[in-house]
Amino acid sequence: MKAKNSLPLRHRYPGLKRVQRNRLTFYTFLTPWLLGFIFLTVIPLAIGLVISFTNYDGLNWDSLKFVGFNNYSRAFTDPDVGFSLQRTLIWLGLYLPLWIIVSFSLALLLNQDMKGKGFFRVLYYLPTVVPAASAVMVWKAVLDKNNGLLNGIISLYKPGTAIGWLQNYSLQGMASIALWTGLGAGMIIFLAGLQNVPDELLEAAKIDGAGSWGILWNIILPLMTPVIFFQVIVGLIAAFQQLTYPLLLGYNYLYMANTYKQIMQNQRYGYGTAMLWLLFIGIVILTGILFWSQKFWVYTGEAEEEGA
Numbered sequence: 001m002k003a004k005n006s007l008p009l010r011h012r013y014p015g016l017k018r019v020q021r022n023r024l025t026f027y028t029f030l031t032p033w034l035l036g037f038i039f040l041t042v043i044p045l046a047i048g049l050v051i052s053f054t055n056y057d058g059l060n061w062d063s064l065k066f067v068g069f070n071n072y073s074r075a076f077t078d079p080d081v082g083f084s085l086q087r088t089l090i091w092l093g094l095y096l097p098l099w100i101i102v103s104f105s106l107a108l109l110l111n112q113d114m115k116g117k118g119f120f121r122v123l124y125y126l127p128t129v130v131p132a133a134s135a136v137m138v139w140k141a142v143l144d145k146n147n148g149l150l151n152g153i154i155s156l157y158k159p160g161t162a163i164g165w166l167q168n169y170s171l172q173g174m175a176s177i178a179l180w181t182g183l184g185a186g187m188i189i190f191l192a193g194l195q196n197v198p199d200e201l202l203e204a205a206k207i208d209g210a211g212s213w214g215i216l217w218n219i220i221l222p223l224m225t226p227v228i229f230f231q232v233i234v235g236l237i238a239a240f241q242q243l244t245y246p247l248l249l250g251y252n253y254l255y256m257a258n259t260y261k262q263i264m265q266n267q268r269y270g271y272g273t274a275m276l277w278l279l280f281i282g283i284v285i286l287t288g289i290l291f292w293s294q295k296f297w298v299y300t301g302e303a304e305e306e307g308a
Contacts, residue, residue: 103186125184
């Protein structure tokens, strides 16, 4: 005998019309997500916004005072904020283009007809599922100044090499780790986009005598610009919010690391929350600029449809 809940909606609610049953099903599935969004996103954001206008230290509610925009104005004159933001922008300029180019190149390679491409796709994606702490431990063994594998290989040709990859080249070292762990995710997205490129266009270009570079530049890249645009947006947001690797490595004073220090170590919850809201506003502005710029370089096919 079937349970009552396993019956179709039309049997459980015989008085409802089909449209009403569809709406009921829709809101039934939507409600858990909507409740989670309200209680885990909207309400915490509202509370954080209120705290950013106070001197809250995380413990003493009795001494809580409203300080207006003092936290925000202080962030604009704080040398630590300026330094950490500068380091974050350098990190963004180093990591994001490298991640886009390498993951796209890897997707191009694995989109070719070759033996074992499924194995290589899995192999390159595996670092994505490696926990950040484990990845840092592995890469510390490679980049360590005294006993690292990389310095050991270089010492075979230049004895006594002891380059501080994580100390003197901290951003480059962190970029290597982040690239290794994030390459698979970027590759999968680009690979999905490449598989949607019409084979008819590629075959027609080959018949017309176009070479590999001509096909890549004139057909594949224009059709892939929407995917590249998506990857730039995702990478931009992720790069600004990078916190895990700076904390685990300890040599990179990025904006989020500074915010963590203000909140967790200095117990300046109000000031740290104001810094987070400034970061959010900055990301929104940069994202808006990117959305505005897409009409100049992102191919959508609208011009062809209007001319048809």
